[in-house]
Amino acid sequence: MPIGRGLRTLSISTVAAMGVALGLVFFYAPIEAEEGFLQKIFYLHVPLAIVSLCGFVLGGLMAIAHLRTRDQRWDLRSYVTIHMSLILGVVVLLTGAIWARGSWGHWWVWSEPTLVSFLIVMLLYATYQPLRFAIEDPERQARYASVFAITAGAFVPMNFLAVRLSSSYLHPRVLGSSSNLPPPMALTFGVSLGAMALLFATLCSYELAAKRTRILLKSSSRILGYR
Amino acid sequence: MSAVAPDTHLPATGGARVPPPAPRSKPPGTLVVVAALLRKELLVELRTLESVPGMSLFAVSTFVVFHFALNRSSVDGDLAAGVLWVTLLFAAMLGVNRLFVADAEQGGFDGFLLAPVDRSAMLAAKVLALLAYLIVLELVAVPAFGLLLLGPSLGQALPGLLAVLVLADIGIAVIGTLIAALAVRTRARDLLGPLLALPLLVPVVIGGARASSPLLSIVHPGGLQLRWLGTLGLYDLVFGLIAYAVFDFLLED
Numbered sequence: 001m002p003i004g005r006g007l008r009t010l011s012i013s014t015v016a017a018m019g020v021a022l023g024l025v026f027f028y029a030p031i032e033a034e035e036g037f038l039q040k041i042f043y044l045h046v047p048l049a050i051v052s053l054c055g056f057v058l059g060g061l062m063a064i065a066h067l068r069t070r071d072q073r074w075d076l077r078s079y080v081t082i083h084m085s086l087i088l089g090v091v092v093l094l095t096g097a098i099w100a101r102g103s104w105g106h107w108w109v110w111s112e113p114t115l116v117s118f119l120i121v122m123l124l125y126a127t128y129q130p131l132r133f134a135i136e137d138p139e140r141q142a143r144y145a146s147v148f149a150i151t152a153g154a155f156v157p158m159n160f161l162a163v164r165l166s167s168s169y170l171h172p173r174v175l176g177s178s179s180n181l182p183p184p185m186a187l188t189f190g191v192s193l194g195a196m197a198l199l200f201a202t203l204c205s206y207e208l209a210a211k212r213t214r215i216l217l218k219s220s221s222r223i224l225g226y227r
Numbered sequence: 228m229s230a231v232a233p234d235t236h237l238p239a240t241g242g243a244r245v246p247p248p249a250p251r252s253k254p255p256g257t258l259v260v261v262a263a264l265l266r267k268e269l270l271v272e273l274r275t276l277e278s279v280p281g282m283s284l285f286a287v288s289t290f291v292v293f294h295f296a297l298n299r300s301s302v303d304g305d306l307a308a309g310v311l312w313v314t315l316l317f318a319a320m321l322g323v324n325r326l327f328v329a330d331a332e333q334g335g336f337d338g339f340l341l342a343p344v345d346r347s348a349m350l351a352a353k354v355l356a357l358l359a360y361l362i363v364l365e366l367v368a369v370p371a372f373g374l375l376l377l378g379p380s381l382g383q384a385l386p387g388l389l390a391v392l393v394l395a396d397i398g399i400a401v402i403g404t405l406i407a408a409l410a411v412r413t414r415a416r417d418l419l420g421p422l423l424a425l426p427l428l429v430p431v432v433i434g435g436a437r438a439s440s441p442l443l444s445i446v447h448p449g450g451l452q453l454r455w456l457g458t459l460g461l462y463d464l465v466f467g468l469i470a471y472a473v474f475d476f477l478l479e480d
Binding site for chain 2: 120155162
């Protein structure tokens with residue numbers, strides 16, 4: 001398969017989906033009664049958090065595929081997925097802090113279990129790259145990174161369970177359960193989620209294409225005798 | 228890993244002068260291997276005393292540090308549970324960091340891989356060894372905590388605390404062994420071990436601290452809450468299975 005096939009289609013549909021999502025967020029979704037305009041950050045923060053967490057778990061599943069098939073391409077996919085999830089995760093923490101500051105007056109609140117769990121997950125995944133690049137042998141690097149990705153992928157739901165149990169009281173919030181949202185908000189949320197998922201897929205495809213190109217370039221220059 | 232049948236024919240390469248292979252019984256069962264490896268681990272620890280005394284001393288020193296850092300001569304409730312679990316966790320990290328160092332530096336991995344035995348045996352033996360270290364650590368640290376810092380008497384809290392400690396120790400031992408094996412053959416392993424293990428062990432700290440806080444409380448003494456024991460048990464089960472599934476891949480070269 002040629003490297004980078006379908007990137008253009010994917011990019012165009014991502015831009016279109018993001019445009020529709022932003023249009024819905026600003027012009028269609030009603031202003032929330034209690035939090036006002038600030039609540040709009042919900043349509044950025046929560047879909048990004050969901051996509052990023054799914055990315056972490058997906059990275060674990062790809063790592064299982066790598067260990068089962070010994071195909072290095074699965075390791076590359078797992079690496080790229082986790083890398084992109086980490087980047088989106090930083091945005092999640094920033095938007096979460098802004099939201100918390102706006103609605104509760106503090107940059108950080110410990111009583112919001114989802115945000116706390118997310119921080120713990122981020123702290124764990126922040127060690128993925130230091131671990132990976134502290135191993136020289138490429139084959140062992142891939143294997144160890146996969147073992148980490150599987151363990152950490154299973155840790156994500158376990159951690160959410162434990163942190164949620166530990167917080168006995170909850171702030172009033174719109175977060176999380178989209179089932180009790182009024183229909184216009186639920187629609188906007190759904191479209192935003194789809195757009196963020198597309199954005200994630202596009203970013204992953206770009207990084208994957210770049211990495212594959214670099215690998216190809218290296219191997220061909222070795223064949224041609226360049227250094 | 229098939230057993231060599233005793234009456235297998237030798238290949239006919241002028242085999243007359245080749246001495247017949249020693250009659251081999253079937254390869255040892257996993258339990259025998261685990262017992263042998265565990266015996267080796269404990270023997271090495273007894274002879275070198277590299278981990279357990281250091282861990283225990285570290286725990287007692289940490290209680291002294293907490294006394295001055297908190298400016299309290301006795302703690303109870305949430306604070307007591309926090310001090311106890313932070314101390315135990317960090318002391319455990321010392322043992323985790325040293326767990327595979329001898330195997331990596333002195334050829335223990337190579338020797339083990341040459342033996343025709345199940346590789347999961349090493350996981351089981353290391354988990355049990357680390358569990359033993361943790362138990363000895365707590366035999367020192369928990370009475371020292373009761374003596375130095377704890378406000379209410381340790382006696383009434385002890386039965387409940389024992390259950391929490393056992394469940395949490397299993398989780399720490401499993402994750403600690405997995406992380407130690409993951410980190411030991413990297414550059415900067417002393418740094419990576421705790422960095423990887425601390426976030427992974429946050430659920431253990433949550434379960435352990437929340438379960439022991441009412442046991443150590445003067446104002447609102449309470450019994451053992453089953454949901455924390457359940458959380459710890461679930462954690463042990465999930466990560467026990469995961470460690471069993473992925474550990475073999477760490478031992479391939």
